[in-house]
Amino acid sequence: MIQVNNVVKTFDGFRALDGLTMSVEGGSIYGLVGPNGAGKSTILRHIMGVYRPDSGSILVDGQPVYENPAVKGRMAWIPDDLYYFLSASTRDMMRFYRGLYPQFDDKRYQALRDAFPAVDEAQPIRRLSKGMQKQSAFWLSLCCMPDIMVLDEPVDGLDPVMRRQVWSLLMGDVAQRGTTVLVSSHNLRELEDVCDHVGILSHGKVLLERSLTDLQDNILKLQVAFRDGELPRLPEELNVLHVTQVGRVHTLIVRGSPEEIKGRVAALDPLFLEALPLSLEEIFIYELGGEDYAVRDIVL
Structure with missing residues (x-):
């Protein structure tokens, strides 16, 4: 479970997060939506422990995230702007992730090669198209066997067939392993098909969060x-x-x-x-x- 309690974050006098509070149940797919500048990417970076809040707390199963390697080792993140070592290939990053994530699954890496057949694992990732880079990111992240997946505009750049493939893999992990997926996206039609719960952000706060069924009812x-x-x-x-x-x-x-x-x-x-x-x-x-x-x- 991810619990965000009254988090405040200010950048150069601008309050990006203004007492944001939200709760993500374990084993669910939680959709985070809001207009541009609402604070979606900022709170995701806090949840991943990249940023430290000015005040408030962020807990995963009761443990703080910031500077906590044990908690971070259970989480995988696919940001909107991907970053890899300049000359690294998918295979190189697989070896790197294998050393970082204790649950990294080599057998799954081999099996998922069929799910992402267009990705040349020997090619430097930076030379791949945007869509291919996203496929590589999913391939690697799914093999880390995370308990929590945090995704920022995850399927942007993917064609419709690959979008369906990726969501099928994610929902399979939710159903079989109890993976928690927190996803921020502007594609609300797509989120409607996959999310259990939705949180709506505006001006650094969560206006409401409910199950999708309750929201529609x-x-x-x-x-x-x-x-x-x-x-x-x-x-x-x-x-x-x-x-x-x-x-x-x-x-x-x-x-x-x-x-x-x-x-x-x-x-x-x-x-x-x-x-x-x-x-x-x-x-x-x-x-x-x-x-x-x-x-x-x-x-x-």
């Missing part, structure tokens, strides 16, 4: 039409986040219990009433509507 999109074409006065009890109109059809985004929302709107005697599921992308936009007014005017 707590916000509803309704399409309604009325006889005179006008939207009547809505009950004050409804927590309406957004209203748009196309022709005679009004689209309402409402936070709360779906059954209660539908019941209150149905009492207004609409000609047409339909409840639609919201995607993670839509939830992200409307949850951030209260934080940044400019987001509210996006029409989906």
Whole structure:
């Protein structure tokens, strides 16, 4: 389990993390989402022990991460900007990782060669394309047999077939080994397919974190039409986040219990009433509507 408690980090007077608190359950896939500059990469670097917080704490199974080799030896990280020794090949880095990670699995390295057939393991990684470099990173990281995988924009640059291959391998490790995966990505559609829990960041804080099911069950999109074409006065009890109109059809985004929302709107005697599921992308936009007014005017 990863526990982040009230972490503050300031760079040259700019507060990148402002009392950030989050919790990642063991054996889950946790999606970290937020706008550019929200602090996603910064908190991932703290969780990996690269940065030391100005205040607050970061614990993995109750142990601090910073300057703790025993904890770091259980974690693997694929950052957005990959770095390897200048002339190192995938095979060279395999030997290097073998010396760092006590659980490194040579047999798995050989087996995963078939999963990444396009990667020339003798070629210097820096000479590979961006997509090939990402494949190499996954190949090496999966062989480290980590208890925790921390991923920052992990499949950026991969083609659709390889994206599916990588997620299949990750989910296999979650199911079979109980691996914990913490992933930050702007590809919300992809996260929606794989994540158990989601945390939404804004301005260095976690606005909310819930299971994806609970998140989707707590916000509803309704399409309604009325006889005179006008939207009547809505009950004050409804927590309406957004209203748009196309022709005679009004689209309402409402936070709360779906059954209660539908019941209150149905009492207004609409000609047409339909409840639609919201995607993670839509939830992200409307949850951030209260934080940044400019987001509210996006029409989906």
